[in-house]
Amino acid sequence: MPYQNILVAVDLGSTTETVAGRASALAKQNGATLHVLHVIEPLAITYGQAKEQLDRLCESLDVPDSRQHLVTGRPEAEIPTQAKAIDCDLIVVGTHARWGLALLLGSTTDGVVHSAECDVLAVKVDAAT
Ligand code: AMP
Secondary structure, X not given: XXXXXXXXXXXXXXXXXXXXHHHHHHXXXXXXXEEEEEEEOOOOOOHHHHHHHHHHHXXXXXXXXXXXXXXXXXXXXXXXXXXXHOOXXXXXXXXXXXXXXXXXXXXXXXXXXXXXXOEEEEEEOXXXX
8 A cells, every 4th residue: 555644854064955856756656745844953953953954845846834843852752753754654754874972872763763753764875974
């Protein structure tokens, strides 16, 4: 069965375009609705900056305001929570190679896979980006 409601989580960093582009293509192939989420972490960039970047990204993806989600909290907790709230059947996140301490600490993607009640697609992004 094709996916109907896809949520892409973006950190607004350099890999955002790759992850969002993959999610957008998948949404088109499945005839699915695409939602875009950014979670503002404490001490991170301000709401205004994040909103501006998210607006620009959503405009390029043809995603209306009603499907933009900007919340505050911890990404690994908020991504599954928001996905459930908007009844998504697929979450798309990025993932890159990790080693050393990062392996021990885990990643956002690991946390999302652990908590999500729906499928999760981890898009491989270049470790250097
Ligand atoms: P990281 O574990 O920080 O390398 O992040 C892996 C992936 O988790 C990113 O590519 C995004 O898809 C997602 N992610 C991380 N931080 C955030 C955030 N603040 N808001 C939304 N998604 C995020």
